[in-house]
Amino acid sequence: MKEGPDIAHIAALIGDPARANMLTALMSGKALTVSELAEEAGVTIQTASSHLSKLDAGGLLRPRKQGRHKYFALASDEVAHVLEGLMGLAAGSGYLRKRTGPRDAELRQARVCYNHLAGDMGTQMFDSMIAQGHLTLDGEELVLTETGTAFVADFEIDIDGLLRARAPVCRECLDWSERRSHLAGSLGRAFLSRFEELSWAKRDQKTRVIAFSQNGAKAFNALFPAS
Amino acid sequence: MKEGPDIAHIAALIGDPARANMLTALMSGKALTVSELAEEAGVTIQTASSHLSKLDAGGLLRPRKQGRHKYFALASDEVAHVLEGLMGLAAGSGYLRKRTGPRDAELRQARVCYNHLAGDMGTQMFDSMIAQGHLTLDGEELVLTETGTAFVADFEIDIDGLLRARAPVCRECLDWSERRSHLAGSLGRAFLSRFEELSWAKRDQKTRVIAFSQNGAKAFNALFPAS
DNA sequence: TTCATGGTTCGATCTTAATCGAAGCATTTG
DNA sequence: CAAATGCTTCGATTAAGATCGAACCATGAA
Structure with missing residues (x-):
């Protein structure tokens, strides 16, 4: 009875408010640094770092190091697609997030x-x-x-x-x-x-x-x- | 920071193993009773009942009462679609609940x-x-x-x-x-x-x-x- | 070199919510 | 009517994990 992919694990990753905020911020398609994502999520940098490594381990993110910065982007279109679907389910009308000025x-x-x-x-x-x-x-x-x-x-x-x-x-x-x-x-x-x-x-x-x-x-x- | 659809809440609903099992079982398209879903998820009936009312409150299920039974089905194609998407992500990152048999x-x-x-x-x-x-x-x-x-x-x-x-x-x-x-x-x-x-x-x-x-x-x- | 900055790791605390026993409804059957 | 069945509610327990301070590591700048 327990065959198939572990959907609970992935969903739980998205299911934390801080992580969900980060993922939503990344829906812009841009890559963001740890500190920026911490700011977006409203948590400290340590906490954000922990969240991001979990999301990465779950295959949802694509990290890249550049200098002393570490940038994160969504791993693929499929991830974005699922997030969009979730927003739809959450009965989402216009969801706007501030873009970089x-x-x-x-x-x-x-x-x-x-x-x-x-x-x-x-x-x-x-x-x-x-x-x-x-x-x-x-x-x-x-x-x-x-x-x-x-x-x-x-x-x-x-x-x-x-x-x-x-x-x-x-x-x-x-x-x-x-x-x-x-x-x-x-x-x-x-x-x-x-x-x-x-x-x-x-x-x-x-x-x-x-x-x-x-x-x-x-x-x-x-x-x-x-x- | 609370504007827009609450994707974290809905993802968290799917993110619990017991609930995920129930949802996966409902992917068959059949409507199932509380006790059947409890069996499917491996929890007691009380626990299942609690989970199901949460899923229902989240709009993921469509309940129907028939006599002293209560049947649950997925609320819509969109729900099934998101669940399939999550399975794709989970399969992609290699998180299988069981090995390929x-x-x-x-x-x-x-x-x-x-x-x-x-x-x-x-x-x-x-x-x-x-x-x-x-x-x-x-x-x-x-x-x-x-x-x-x-x-x-x-x-x-x-x-x-x-x-x-x-x-x-x-x-x-x-x-x-x-x-x-x-x-x-x-x-x-x-x-x-x-x-x-x-x-x-x-x-x-x-x-x-x-x-x-x-x-x-x-x-x-x-x-x-x-x- | 030293300092500053961005990020990670560790450990302790604390909140959340999953769980189940027991009791309570509701519906059907005898 | 009472008994049985299916489900819900309540309350107490418990386990998981989110959070942050502090210390640490790595890179770039002075």
Whole structure:
């Protein structure tokens, strides 16, 4: 009589108010730090840490370390889907949660992050490459597919040179404004310098802002269409 | 911080092992009495009664009194849908209550999910109907096409009656074992009872297994060929 | 190096709620 | 009517786990 998945364990994970608040906050799709999630849930950081490791052990979260921060996001669409279903059951009409307020508009749109493109356009490029099948997530590792390699070569980036070098070619980097992934690694850097080479974009050395020309932005959007 | 639907409360309801067992038992679609559910959950009748009134208060159940018996069934397709989703998450993270045995294989192949067909054969039926153009996905919504209506009527299902009723006819339901959609809604239920009517299949009353006869399976495969 | 910051681990406390015995209703049957 | 059955309510016990202070670890900055 006791066959099948242990639904009680998973439901109990979601069933604690503090954890439910955290999960709800993560429904935005953004990754949040431990302290931010503690704040959202209204508990201390120790408590939040304990909750988050439980949620992680239950497979509901996808943690990523970056520097001395630890970011958490929902593990998959399925998790979000179940949470949505639960909200429906809870007879939910409009549930609104405050989003991170808009900061400096230019910095948010496009800026330099370790020599690669970050900000709104960075995440757009990343998402688009995933959607087009140029990049794919193999577990924790980000890999360039066959079509991706062709795509990059077509853009006149010396992909063979990058591959020969020992540095990691593709890396995910979490965006501080968007809280979503963008492309880092040697390929990320190559893309940015190619944009500059083509005069699509120009960096401001003092502010980290990247200014795209009108034509550059148009070309960029053609190459990396937003879904 | 108390605005919006209280997902923690409803998840906590599902999160107790005894209650989860009861809900899982009700996934068969049958209405069960308090004592049967107590047996299923492995608790005394008093305890079961307490659990059931909580589940009812949470809107997860639909109780019906009949003489001195009280029957409980799941409140809606949505509830069943969320439960299946939770099973998917639990199965994905490897939290199985029991290891995969012979019974498990049967469950994967064909089982009852709130009175409709789930498991391998459920997804096969769903995929086949999509492939044949009987069903189509209009955005988020699943709709029965013109040829689909004819197909269903041809199978001697009272489609007009279903359409007149207010309940949703076609719904997607995500399968926890297959991780794919199968057909739910009143049409899904009609199909399963028609299979039983034709003696193609028979449900096991204790488990959720659906056993197809040899001829039944043959006829099923002819009607819903796997791509 | 030292300091500051973000996160984790440990231990003790305390709240919540699951559980069941016993008694109380309600309905059917004899 | 009384007896039997199915379920609910009450109360006391008990076990689980949420919480936070304090100490600790790791990373980045000065």
